[in-house]
Amino acid sequence: MSSQSPDIRTFLDVEEQIIICLNNQDRHALTLIYKSYSAAMFNIIKRIVKHDEIAQDVLQDALVKIWKNGRSFNRSKGSLYTWLAQICRNAAIDKTRSKDFQLTEKSKDSVDLVSINNQPDLDQRVDELYLRQMIDRLPENQRTLIDLSFFQGYTHKEIAQNLELPLGTVKTRIRLAIKQLRAII
Amino acid sequence: MDIQEYISSGILEAYVAGELNEREMKEVDKMAEAHPAIKIELDEIFESVQQYGASTGQLPGKEILDGAMKEIREEEKEEFLRIVDEEEAVRRVRTPLWAVAASILFFISLGFNVFFFSKLEKSQQEIEGLTQSSSLLADQVDQTNQQLDYANLRIAHFLNEDNIHIRMDGLDISPESFANVFWNKKTNAVFISVDNLPEPPHGHQYQLWAIKQGQAPIDAGIFDHNQLIQELKVIRGNVVSFAVTLEKEGGSPIATVEKTYVKGNLKKT
Numbered sequence: 001m002s003s004q005s006p007d008i009r010t011f012l013d014v015e016e017q018i019i020i021c022l023n024n025q026d027r028h029a030l031t032l033i034y035k036s037y038s039a040a041m042f043n044i045i046k047r048i049v050k051h052d053e054i055a056q057d058v059l060q061d062a063l064v065k066i067w068k069n070g071r072s073f074n075r076s077k078g079s080l081y082t083w084l085a086q087i088c089r090n091a092a093i094d095k096t097r098s099k100d101f102q103l104t105e106k107s108k109d110s111v112d113l114v115s116i117n118n119q120p121d122l123d124q125r126v127d128e129l130y131l132r133q134m135i136d137r138l139p140e141n142q143r144t145l146i147d148l149s150f151f152q153g154y155t156h157k158e159i160a161q162n163l164e165l166p167l168g169t170v171k172t173r174i175r176l177a178i179k180q181l182r183a184i185i
Numbered sequence: 186m187d188i189q190e191y192i193s194s195g196i197l198e199a200y201v202a203g204e205l206n207e208r209e210m211k212e213v214d215k216m217a218e219a220h221p222a223i224k225i226e227l228d229e230i231f232e233s234v235q236q237y238g239a240s241t242g243q244l245p246g247k248e249i250l251d252g253a254m255k256e257i258r259e260e261e262k263e264e265f266l267r268i269v270d271e272e273e274a275v276r277r278v279r280t281p282l283w284a285v286a287a288s289i290l291f292f293i294s295l296g297f298n299v300f301f302f303s304k305l306e307k308s309q310q311e312i313e314g315l316t317q318s319s320s321l322l323a324d325q326v327d328q329t330n331q332q333l334d335y336a337n338l339r340i341a342h343f344l345n346e347d348n349i350h351i352r353m354d355g356l357d358i359s360p361e362s363f364a365n366v367f368w369n370k371k372t373n374a375v376f377i378s379v380d381n382l383p384e385p386p387h388g389h390q391y392q393l394w395a396i397k398q399g400q401a402p403i404d405a406g407i408f409d410h411n412q413l414i415q416e417l418k419v420i421r422g423n424v425v426s427f428a429v430t431l432e433k434e435g436g437s438p439i440a441t442v443e444k445t446y447v448k449g450n451l452k453k454t
Contacts, residue, residue, distance in 0.1 A: 027254065034250045039238035040231065042245045044203035056249050063253035064260070079214040081231075086207055131240040149202045150234045151243045156204055171195040178198050182233045 015080055022070035029070060030063055037081060039150065041088045046153025048092035054101060055092075055153075062091040134184040142177035149174050191216065192226050201230045335413040339378055342367040342414070348376075351427050353449035359383060364447050366393070366427045368420065375405050375417045377429075382446060385410055385431060392432045394440045395420045402428065407436040426450040 014036050021029030033041075041062065045055045065087050073083050095101050135143070148154040148162075156174070160167045199205050200213045217224040238244040342348055348367040355362035365378040377393055385391060391410060394402035405427065406417030428448040430440050 027257065030250060030253060030257075034247075036231065036235060038245050038250075039235050039243070040201055040203065047203055056245060059245055060249050060253045060256065063250065064256050067253070067257050078211045079217065081201075082207065082210040082214055085203060085210060089203075131236060135237060135240050146234075146237060147241075147243070149198070149204075151238060151241075153203075156199065156202075171199070174198050174202075175193070175195040178230055178233060181237055182229055185233050185236050 018080060019073065019075065022066075022073055025070065027067070030067060033066065033084065034063070037084055040081070041084055043150055043153055044085050044088045045092045046151075047155065048089065048153075049095055049101070050153065054095060058092050058095045059088070061095070062088045065091060131185065135181070137184065138177070138180055142173070142180055145170070145174050145177045146181065188220050188222055192223060197223070197227050197230055200227065201234060331413075338414045339365075342376060342378070345369070347371045349451065351449040351451055353427060353429060353447035355381075355447055356445050358444070359446045362447050364429060366449065368424070368427075373419045373421050375420050375427075376414060377408055377417055378414050379408065379410060379412070382410060382429070388434050389431050390434045390436065391429050391446070392436050392440070393417055394428045394430060395424045396426045396428060397423055398425055402440040402442075404436065404438065404440075407432070424451060 014032055018029050018032045018036070020026075021032065038059075042055060042059055045058045045062065046052070049055050049058055062084075066084065069087070073080070077083075138146075145159065148159050149156065154162070156167060156170050159165075159174075160170045163170070165173075196205070196213060200210060205213065213223075213227075217227055235244075343350060345367070347370050349370060351366040351368065353364045353366060359382075362382050364380050364382060367376040367378070368374075369376075375393065375395070379391075382391060390407050392407045393405040395405045396402050403420065404418065405420055408415045408417060426448060428440070429446050430442065431444040431446060432441060
């Protein structure tokens with residue numbers, strides 16, 4: 001059982017803040033969404049469009065749509081994240097149906113999925129470097145699972161196939177990897 | 186359902202990773218709302234993933250957010266301009282042809298109005314000028330008539346055989362001055378003809394005196410400097426001369442002899 005740290009309370013407040021900003025047509029909502037959900041949103045888009053560059057375009061489109069539909073967000077129908085995820089999915093699906101996406105798809109023979117960039121950026125901040133050192137202590141296979149599931153847009157099924165593991169094992173190991181990650185963060 | 190079992194099932198990780206469809210996600214949302222422990226667990230997963238992404242350089246770049254913000258600003262600007270344009274277009278479309286025609290007629294009539302008004306103004310000025318010169322003429326005629334009346338009256342007084350005529354000449358204080366007195370022998374009425382007397386100073390008036398031998402001057406009346414022939418008081422008896430003095434306005438019972446302007450003696454008969 002995890003204890004409720006001040007950080008988490010701040011995080012909880014962020015969701016409230018975002019909803020208030022959206023209702024007030026305050027652009028700060030987008031900055032907060034980006035700060036808290038950009039990884040998950042980007043991942044959802046990558047699951048559908050596969051290409052990094054296209055995923056970036058789609059994420060930008062999705063942010064604009066989030067802004068335009070901000071007032072229509074209804075809390076009783078689900079959480080903010082469920083709503084964001086739906087907009088990202090729809091934006092990504094729209095993209096796959098566009099002509100320029102289909103052309104890009106043809107020009108690339110295989111999807112460049114497993115190029116995980118583990119090299120830290122030179123301008124990373126000190127606290128990020130420290131966190132990075134901690135993350136490097138995570139077992140390699142756990143890091144791979146986090147990367148594939150939360151950043152590279154792989155489905156659990158795809159991961160199971162790629163790593164030649166049973167689907168249940170993949171799910172358990174992802175859960176374990178996140179647990180380890182939370183422990184060091 | 187056992188909450189711990191639910192959390193351990195890995196469904197929350199699947200939720201964050203986008204593994205679940207919309208319906209499944211909403212089920213998780215319901216669970217999280219009902220059980221704070223699940224909500225806390227979810228928030229921690231989100232935060233861990235986000236931090237992991239930041240540390241490993243796997244977050245989407247900030248330029249994407251900036252791009253979206255720029256796009257929103259531009260769209261809002263366009264929307265604003267479009268609304269302004271539309272409003273203008275609506276205003277333009279709603280102007281019917283008859284209104285355009287009416288406007289044109291209005292401006293033409295305005296032009297004519299300005300033209301005719303300036304003409305009218307000019308005519309009025311001309312009339313005003315004519316009126317002025319005609320009233321000037323009338324004044325001159327009036328003045329001439331007065332002078333004629335005066336001349337006729339003067340002649341009449343001169344010709345009247347009942348009148349004694351006394352010419353009064355200027356004394357030292359006003360040598361240029363002169364005036365005439367007509368004294369009717371039958372009615373004893375005294376008339377003065379103001380011929381050449383200087384304008385009296387403010388608050389002063391001329392006064393005529395009848396002088397008898399061995400007596401103080403007798404008041405024959407004050408007179409208006411502007412009226413040329415005036416009937417004054419009735420004077421009887423043995424008058425030897427008439428004189429005009431300058432007195433305070435309203436006249437004086439006693440003559441101010443040193444201010445005698447003109448004086449004339451009666452011819453002895």
